[in-house]
Amino acid sequence: MLETERTLIRYFVADDFADLHEIFSDPLVMENTEPPYDERMTRKFLEGFCIKEKRALAVIHKEDKKLIGYVLFSDRLEADVYEIGWIFNKAYWRKGLAYEAMNAVIKYAFTELGAHKVFAEAIDDVKSVGLMKKLGMSHEGTQKQQMRDQEGQWRDLHFYGLLGESID
Template identity: 55%
Template sequence: MHIETLRMTIRDFTPQDAADLHAIFGDDETMENCEPAYDFEKTRDFLSSFCIARKGAVAAVHRQNGKTIGYILFNEAHEGVYEMGWIFNRNFWRQGYAYESCRAVINHAFRERRAHKIFAEAIDAVKSVGLMEKLGMRPEGVQRSQTKDNHGNWADLYLYGLLEEDWRRQFP
């Protein structure tokens, strides 16, 4: 995959992304609503086995500085149905990079891959759910006390989805 936006390049991961990905996955605050922060070896193994070998995610690269500032899960779960998720370096939060990057991946999925549906899930009811809604996704349910957060507390899992027909109405 290779997508250019105004400020970002969305592309497949390479082994050279290990340090930038670790700046994301190794940060406790960034990983708060995901899983415990990774050490460098776990980041490198995940990059190699999932992001590169399985092509399960793409890199969001800041065009001005060339750094990978975002991880975007983009994985075909079933034929025509893609799971999407995102984790961005917190130094770039609240500046529209996640929206810009994810919007580009969604457009690519529906235009180029002829996706039927994209879905996402999160335990963060504020930032993640807000971005899912801004991306045009609709709530599909809440699995109450479905999973544990990084502190061992039970947390709700918010499920959102976007059908191709809904995307076409929003972005003709």
């Protein structure tokens, strides 16, 4: 478990379903990722990807004792390279909580796991790209018309990365 001033970051448990579904079923929150999830999709994702495979972390707001965010934290086939990503409940946007949590996850990857690199991707999402830059990540490239959005339009996929040697 990781702890920041306002959050706890831990592995998911079955009791996280309601809060995770609140996030994943919101069309605005899911706008630049995937179509909103129904209950069956959320449960399958929680039980498989989050709990069984342990490829994601839950962000808990200390004061509210509520799950407010999902963090993708997955090692890649390449040794010591981790993919990160985040989706937060919109009620907690613009409060610095995603930065606080992701900064802790990145530091953990480099200092505790000996990561060589962390990377993230975004589909033309200004908020996510802004956070990636604030976290010290650099733009590494763009795949043109790589993914379709919820309306079926082709969108560019932007890659950002941070090397361990960049961390103090």
